[in-house]
Amino acid sequence: MQLPLALSIVLVIAGLWTLIVWPPFLRRVFKDPRSKDENGAPTRFLKVHFMLVTTSMILGAATLVIGIRTLAA
Structure with missing residues (x-):
């Protein structure tokens, strides 16, 4: 797959951002009364927030992989 360099970098940054931001949020949710x-x-x-975070992290990981693969192409 071919993408302009700038778009590939945006995908990598978006994927990393997602994988960095959501885990601390989930830890706070687990501690919430x-x-x-x-x-x-x-x-x-808890169940709704767990599914939200899980789905977001799966999509973030996919975004990161797509960004890296387009950089390598």
């Missing part, structure tokens, strides 16, 4: 109910079971708050 809304994450567990009185019995210690995960709440909808």
Whole structure:
């Protein structure tokens, strides 16, 4: 795949940004009192945020790989 250098760099930066920013957010969500109910079971708050972070990180990793592959092409 051929992309201009600037676009490839944008993809790499966007992928790295996603992989750097989301893990600390998820750690804060796990520590949030809304994450567990009185019995210690995960709440909808935790499940929704976990899926949001997981999906974002998968897309971020894919973006990073695409950016690196276009730089190498």
